[in-house]
Amino acid sequence: MSEDHKKELERQLWNIADTLRGKMNADEFRDYILGFIFYKYLSERMHLYANELIEGEMGDYAALDENSGQGTEVLTELKHYAVEKLGYFLKPSELFSEIAKRGNSRRTDVAMEDEEIYANQAADNFILEDLGKILTNIQQSTMGTESEDDFIDLFEDMDLNSSKLGKNNEEKNDLIARVLGHLDKIDFGLEDADSDILGDAYEYLIAQFASGAGKKAGEFYTPQAVSKILAKLVTLGKTKLKTVYDPTCGSGSLLLRVAKEVEEVGEFYGQELNRTTYNLCRMNMILHGVHYQKFDIRQEDTLENPQHEELRAEAIVANPPFSAKWSAKPLLLNDDRFSQYGKLAPKTKADFAFVQHMIHHLSESGTLAVVLPHGVLFRGAAEGLIRKYIIEDRNYLDAVIGLPANIFYGTSIPTCILVMKKCRENPDDILFIDASQHFEKAKNQNQLRDSDIERILETYQERKTTDKYSYVAPLTEVKENEYNLNIPRYVDTFEEEEPVDLQVVTEQLRALDKDMEATDKTIADFCKELGIDAPF
Numbered sequence: 346m347s348e349d350h351k352k353e354l355e356r357q358l359w360n361i362a363d364t365l366r367g368k369m370n371a372d373e374f375r376d377y378i379l380g381f382i383f384y385k386y387l388s389e390r391m392h393l394y395a396n397e398l399i400e401g402e403m404g405d406y407a408a409l410d411e412n413s414g415q416g417t418e419v420l421t422e423l424k425h426y427a428v429e430k431l432g433y434f435l436k437p438s439e440l441f442s443e444i445a446k447r448g449n450s451r452r453t454d455v456a457m458e459d460e461e462i463y464a465n466q467a468a469d470n471f472i473l474e475d476l477g478k479i480l481t482n483i484q485q486s487t488m489g490t491e492s493e494d495d496f497i498d499l500f501e502d503m504d505l506n507s508s509k510l511g512k513n514n515e516e517k518n519d520l521i522a523r524v525l526g527h528l529d530k531i532d533f534g535l536e537d538a539d540s541d542i543l544g545d546a547y548e549y550l551i552a553q554f555a556s557g558a559g560k561k562a563g564e565f566y567t568p569q570a571v572s573k574i575l576a577k578l579v580t581l582g583k584t585k586l587k588t589v590y591d592p593t594c595g596s597g598s599l600l601l602r603v604a605k606e607v608e609e610v611g612e613f614y615g616q617e618l619n620r621t622t623y624n625l626c627r628m629n630m631i632l633h634g635v636h637y638q639k640f641d642i643r644q645e646d647t648l649e650n651p652q653h654e655e656l657r658a659e660a661i662v663a664n665p666p667f668s669a670k671w672s673a674k675p676l677l678l679n680d681d682r683f684s685q686y687g688k689l690a691p692k693t694k695a696d697f698a699f700v701q702h703m704i705h706h707l708s709e710s711g712t713l714a715v716v717l718p719h720g721v722l723f724r725g726a727a728e729g730l731i732r733k734y735i736i737e738d739r740n741y742l743d744a745v746i747g748l749p750a751n752i753f754y755g756t757s758i759p760t761c762i763l764v765m766k767k768c769r770e771n772p773d774d775i776l777f778i779d780a781s782q783h784f785e786k787a788k789n790q791n792q793l794r795d796s797d798i799e800r801i802l803e804t805y806q807e808r809k810t811t812d813k814y815s816y817v818a819p820l821t822e823v824k825e826n827e828y829n830l831n832i833p834r835y836v837d838t839f840e841e842e843e844p845v846d847l848q849v850v851t852e853q854l855r856a857l858d859k860d861m862e863a864t865d866k867t868i869a870d871f872c873k874e875l876g877i878d879a880p881f
Contacts, residue, residue: 448522
């Protein structure tokens with residue numbers, strides 16, 4: 346599918362979202378529009394898979410008579426295969442295309458005065474209750490199977506009875522039917538097994554919602570440019586990954602970005618606290634063609650209740666909530682993730698707690714890349730001791746990369762990327778990169794350009810010192826700086842101002858004085874003609 350086709354699909358999806366815009370805020374209509382797209386995707390996958398299995402012998406799956414003896418027998422067998430292969434099952438009458446047609450099938454030539462016909466058609470077109478049952482049935486079809494945890498409560502944020510959809514059931518039904526009708530006209534091109542156009546379009550919508558969600562956006566989305574840097578850092582020199590992990594996975598965009606950088610990822614692991622975002626992540630994984638057996642996304646507090654205790658991941662990427670609060674209860678000092686440091690991150694700043702958690706889950710040959718606020722580079726007390734232990738005792742820190750301010754949704758603070766490895770190729774130094782001044786100014790946010798991203802990655806890969814941009818600091822120098830990692834200590838970006846020629850300045854001031862005298866005289870002459878006093 347061409348780039349133009351992809352952009353047209355993005356435009357169509359965003360226009361459909363406009364149907365709900367104005368009815369509710371961005372957070373709410375995001376859940377509906379993305380949920381309906383997901384339902385359409387599941388439906389079309391089921392339709393294609395069922396047609397493959399029946400191989401045209403019984404016609405199209407959508408036309409199968411569910412109530413006939415043969416139809417019932419075929420559905421029983423199809424369900425077994427579909428749940429095993431796809432993870433879920435939909436009957437022909439539950440397909441998106443069927444429910445969308447029903448909701449939009451009212452004859453336009455029937456006048457409201459023909460009350461009996463109109464009432465019957467209104468009843469036939471009422472899909473709200475059936476739609477709710479279908480979304481529940483998708484989940485029910487997975488109960489007791491391997492895919493149950495991946496589908497449970499996926500549609501719980503889509504309240505079809507919400508008063509925001511309309512004053513009464515008829516209004517709600519009409520709005521939902523129109524949204525489904527518009528979506529039904531779009532070809533997602535799922536027949537092309539190599540195409541990920543729908544997944545990319547879904548990511549596009551998530552990004553659009555994030556840009557309009559203000560501070561909350563950081564909870565579920567990392568800007569694509571930053572995702573790209575993190576993903577490339579943890580996959581350098583690799584074509585396959587056994588495992589990738591994001592302990593604060595949001596909508597899953599970082600995990601999926603890593604998958605784009607390699608030929609194959611064995612398993613995806615993630616944990617997310619926010620229930621709505623957790624649902625969004627699972628949908629996003631499935632929409633991008635990740636088989637339900639290949640991802641394990643959990644909903645819990647990562648620091649207080651970690652869910653993947655035995656995991657040692659080959660690649661870890663994360664954009665944790667900046668300086669979040671956490672319990673920091675003394676009991677956690679007995680936790681294997683924190684015990685060796687002797688100190689816990691402060692209650693008001695959990696940044697290093699996330700770092701400690703990720704180091705614990707990193708394999709011996711793995712790489713982690715995490716985005717954090719600049720304060721982690723130089724704050725003292727417990728954070729200073731943790732930072733010293735990571736560098737001096739463990740020698741895990743491989744690079745520090747300073748990013749521009751105002752590139753994240755919901756915050757304008759400057760950030761940095763820490764890259765860590767347990768087995769470093771360059772154990773005697775740390776690379777510092779100052780990319781904070783290299784970006785493009787946009788209307789609401791600064792943006793990293795492709796050239797900016799390429800320069801960061803090239804500098805990291807070549808591990809080189811570049812004037813006013815990067816510096817390879819020996820560990821002895823970092824020790825001399827008492828493990829303070831503030832980038833200006835290592836990368837000198839000071840620009841000398843051009844010398845000022847005082848004689849030229851003096852002449853300019855004299856010329857200004859003469860101009861002012863001439864102007865004053867002109868004003869005085871005008872005032873004299875008008876018979877008023879001059880203002881000076």
